[in-house]
Amino acid sequence: MSKTTQELFDYLNAAFPEAELLHESAALGDSWVSIPADAWKEIAKFLRDDQQMRFDTMMCLSGIHYPDQNLLAIACHLNASEKGYKLAIKVKVPEDNPVIDSVESVWKTADWHEREAYDMFGIEFKGHPDMRRILCPDDWEGYPLRKDYVPQDSYQGITTKYTEVEESHD
Amino acid sequence: MIEVVRKGNSRPEMVINMGPQHPSTHGVLRLEVTLDGELVTHVRPHIGYLHRCFEKYAEKMDDYSKVTPYTDRMDYVSAINQEHGYAIAMEKLLSIEVPDRVEHIRVIMAELQRIASHLLAVGTFGLDLGAFTPFLYVFTEREKILDIFEKTSGARLLYNYICVGGLMRDVDEDFKKDTAEFVRTFRPKITELQDLLSYNSIFIKRTANVGILPEKVALNFASSGPVLRGSGVKWDLRKNDPYSIYDRFDFDIPVGKGEVGTLGDCWDRYIVRVHEMEESCKIIEQALESMPDEGDVQQNVPKKIRTKPGEIYSRTESPRGELGYYIISDQSSKPFRLKARTPSFVNLSVLPAISRGSLMSDLVAIIGSIDIVLGEVDR
Numbered sequence: 078m079s080k081t082t083q084e085l086f087d088y089l090n091a092a093f094p095e096a097e098l099l100h101e102s103a104a105l106g107d108s109w110v111s112i113p114a115d116a117w118k119e120i121a122k123f124l125r126d127d128q129q130m131r132f133d134t135m136m137c138l139s140g141i142h143y144p145d146q147n148l149l150a151i152a153c154h155l156n157a158s159e160k161g162y163k164l165a166i167k168v169k170v171p172e173d174n175p176v177i178d179s180v181e182s183v184w185k186t187a188d189w190h191e192r193e194a195y196d197m198f199g200i201e202f203k204g205h206p207d208m209r210r211i212l213c214p215d216d217w218e219g220y221p222l223r224k225d226y227v228p229q230d231s232y233q234g235i236t237t238k239y240t241e242v243e244e245s246h247d
Numbered sequence: 248m249i250e251v252v253r254k255g256n257s258r259p260e261m262v263i264n265m266g267p268q269h270p271s272t273h274g275v276l277r278l279e280v281t282l283d284g285e286l287v288t289h290v291r292p293h294i295g296y297l298h299r300c301f302e303k304y305a306e307k308m309d310d311y312s313k314v315t316p317y318t319d320r321m322d323y324v325s326a327i328n329q330e331h332g333y334a335i336a337m338e339k340l341l342s343i344e345v346p347d348r349v350e351h352i353r354v355i356m357a358e359l360q361r362i363a364s365h366l367l368a369v370g371t372f373g374l375d376l377g378a379f380t381p382f383l384y385v386f387t388e389r390e391k392i393l394d395i396f397e398k399t400s401g402a403r404l405l406y407n408y409i410c411v412g413g414l415m416r417d418v419d420e421d422f423k424k425d426t427a428e429f430v431r432t433f434r435p436k437i438t439e440l441q442d443l444l445s446y447n448s449i450f451i452k453r454t455a456n457v458g459i460l461p462e463k464v465a466l467n468f469a470s471s472g473p474v475l476r477g478s479g480v481k482w483d484l485r486k487n488d489p490y491s492i493y494d495r496f497d498f499d500i501p502v503g504k505g506e507v508g509t510l511g512d513c514w515d516r517y518i519v520r521v522h523e524m525e526e527s528c529k530i531i532e533q534a535l536e537s538m539p540d541e542g543d544v545q546q547n548v549p550k551k552i553r554t555k556p557g558e559i560y561s562r563t564e565s566p567r568g569e570l571g572y573y574i575i576s577d578q579s580s581k582p583f584r585l586k587a588r589t590p591s592f593v594n595l596s597v598l599p600a601i602s603r604g605s606l607m608s609d610l611v612a613i614i615g616s617i618d619i620v621l622g623e624v625d626r
Contacts, residue, residue, distance in 0.1 A: 105557025105576065106340050134469040137560065137571050139586035152573065154560045154588075158466065158482060165560060186469040189596040197302075212295035212625060221303055 079161050082108045088129060093120060101167075109152070109165035117168045118178035118204075124155060124164070125183055132157045132164065135184035140194035144224040147172045149200050153180075170200065179205035197222035258283060263607075267296050271375045271611040274621030276595075278610075285606050290599045294592075297625035305585040311337060311552045312411055314585065319405040321589060322623040324367050327360040327396075328565040330409040335490055336561035336572040337411040341554065348542035349413050350492045355426060355534045356396070356408070358527040362433070363392040364566035365520040365527075372517060372615040373444050376453045381444040388436055395425050412548030427535055430528050437525055445521060454517060455508030458601045458613035462511065468597040471590050472568025473523065474617055477503040477516030484564040491563075496533045498526045513616035520618075553580050567591050567618060591623040 086100040089110065096116040102108030112120055124132040132155040141150040150169040156162070168177055179202035181187045191202040192211040199220040202208060209215060218229045228237055261282045267275040275296035281289040301321060305314045318333045319326040331353055338345060345353075370385035393403045399418050400408040408415050444450055460470070465478040475482055483500040485493040501522030503515025554576040562571040568590030575584040594617050602613050 103557045104555040105342075106559035106574075109558065133466050136469055136562065136569065137573060137586065137588035139573050139584070139588075141575065141584050152558075154571070154573065156469075158480075158487075161487070163488075163560075165558070184469065185464075185467045185600075186593055186596070189592065210295075212298040214295070221300060222306075 079163075082110065082164060085130075085162060085164050086110050089120070089124075092123065092127075096120065107165055109167050111167045111169065114168050114170050114177050118180060118183070121180045121183045130157060130162070131159055132162070134158060135180070135186045135190075138187055138190035138194065140198035140200055140222065141167075142198055142223045143169075149175045149198055151177060151194055151200065175200045176203055177201070178203050181205050196220070199223070260288065265610075267293075272614060273371065273619055276614075276619070276621055276624070278598075280607070280610065282607060285608075287602050287605050287607060287610055290602050290610070292595060292598055294595070294621070294624050297621050299626065301587065301626040302585055305582055308581055310550075310580055311554075311582065312550075314582070315410055316405070316407045318587070319407060320622060321587060321626055322565065322567065322570075322591070322620045323404060324620055325360050325364040325566045326405050327356045327409065328364075328563065329570065330406065331357050331491075332561070332563040332565065332570045333572055334409045334411050335563055336559055336574055337552075339561050340557055340559040340574060340576060341411075341552070343412050343546060343548065345413065345546060346542050346544070347492075348539045349544050349546075351534050351538035352414060352418055352422075352544070353409055354491055354493065354496075355531055355538070356399075358530045358534075359392050359395060359426065359429075361527050361566045362524050363389045365524050366392075368566070368618040369440070369444070369517060369520055372612075372618070373450065375611050375615040376450060378444055378447065378450060381440060384436070384440065384443065388433060391429050391433075395422070395429065398422070398425070411552065412546035414544040417544045423535055423538070426531060430531050434525075434528060437521065440521065445518060451507050451514060453609075454513040454612055454616065457508075457513045457609045458605060458616060459509050460511040460516075460597065460601050464597070464600060465511070468600070469593050470568070470597055471593065472564070472566065473516050473519040474568065474594045474597070476500065476519045477616075478511035479503050479505075479515075484562055484569060488562065490561075492534075493530075495537070496530045498529045501526065513612050516616040516618075551580050554578070562588075565590055567620065567623070568594060587626060589623040589626065591617075591619040591621075592626075595619050595624055 090098050097113055099111040101111055124130050134156045135153055136156050137154045139152050148169045149172055150167050153166045155164045170177055179191055191205055194200045196210040196212055219226055263280045265280055266272040266277040277293040279291040301317055304317055308314055315330055318329040322329050366385040366389045370382040373381045397403050400406040460478050462478045462480055465475050479502050481500050481502050486500055501519050503510055503519055507514050557576045560573045562569050571588035573586040574582050577583040602610050
């Protein structure tokens with residue numbers, strides 16, 4: 078039988094009573110579990126190895142930027158293929174010090190996904206073996222998916238901004 | 248292009264650049280390959296050559312429905328499946344029920360697209376290994392599917408057909424007849440393909456025992472689709488996490504068995520695709536039978552969709568694997584954040600792990616068997 082996020086949260090909260098986990102939801106859609114950044118890696122290992130959980134795959138890791146609260150976050154969607162559980166997890170960090178422990182050693186999917194979150198949001202993953210940009214060139218400036226992103230004017234001498242060329246009408 | 252690195256007294260290692268313009272990288276993928284003679288010691292994929300900021304565009308569009316054409320352009324050889332995934336995600340978020348007839352048309356279209364996509368995958372896979380003839384055979388069949396799509400949606404590659412709440416327009420009157428006719432003539436062609444390519448001894452020699460992906464590694468890398476099933480894992484979202492009306496149909500999930508080599512080799516990934524086309528035929532036949540003849544194909548969804556704050560992660564089985572859309576909505580009419588979890592991106596990340604120790608020429612086979620579309624990797 079599949080378990081709801083609430084049931085999974087209760088189990089997780091009982092295992093980590095001091096970690097200040099939160100079960101949150103919005104008006105529409107799914108709910109998620111919020112985990113503080115310092116407890117994330119430990120809980121990730123627990124989620125993968127615990128016999129009641131066994132989240133063997135991480136389906137997706139996405140970066141999020143909340144400009145109103147000056148927060149950056151990652152959202153992880155986990156899947157337990159044996160038991161059929163799904164779980165959404167959020168880890169939030171302040172904008173001025175966006176460092177999260179890498180879970181690359183727990184789920185290999187995190188390797189490229191964390192690089193993407195670094196590339197697009199500037200979130201740094203501590204302990205990642207190869208923290209480079211992945212989609213943008215290595216010498217690109219800024220983090221494109223942040224809400225306050227302003228594209229650079231030129232890249233290696235090439236104008237990046239689109240300007241309308243005025244057509245001459247005779 | 249070529250750099251020779253000598254470490255101490257050991258044999259010199261050579262670093263070779265493969266791509267981004269290379270016929271067997273299926274697009275603009277660049278691989279930095281470290282070689283010890285003919286043996287691959289390390290592969291470093293460099294991606295991003297086709298990055299078009301899909302996710303940023305989605306946030307900047309002023310309407311949810313305007314995102315659909317962009318999803319088409321992610322995996323441009325299976326556009327219907329991408330639209331289908333996005334429509335399902337939005338409908339789940341907004342709790343929209345879709346009429347039965349629409350669900351049937353969507354499933355038929357998605358399965359036709361799956362066949363077309365797999366045909367391209369097996370055709371180009373053969374082409375990479377020097378088998379030119381099967382490529383022409385499969386393209387003849389793919390053409391027939393594209394004709395059906397053209398008649399229905401007006402486009403041959405990027406359809407913009409499935410929209411949030413329904414379809415852009417009803418199918419044409421010949422749709423049922425054409426599709427039934429296609430399935431009838433296509434079945435014998437699969438047998439032909441098996442004779443031409445699958446059990447060809449040169450093809451088997453090039454693909455069996457090459458690029459073995461063990462089950463545990465596949466799961467840890469979150470591989471999905473034929474790549475995961477080729478390693479013997481019976482996991483298909485149409486069965487394991489049913490969406491749309493897939494729970495009503497009777498079909499199997501083909502998995503790799505290590506028939507000619509080791510479980511999880513290139514041949515297993517290939518043969519899963521061939522068998523999946525048969526299963527898609529089964530689904531299409533059942534769907535054609537139960538499809539209602541009359542009915543509206545558009546729900547009463549406002550032109551400009553306004554949402555409440557919410558989050559959804561919705562996943563569907565695209566021909567390449569698990570296609571997930573993570574949508575965060577706010578009070579406006581555009582997504583606050585839209586992330587596409589594309590199967591090719593995740594499947595490609597397993598390449599360095601499975602190509603270590605293989606021959607340089609086998610690397611071509613491994614890339615072909617993963618079946619990547621760079622539009623989807625780079626988004």
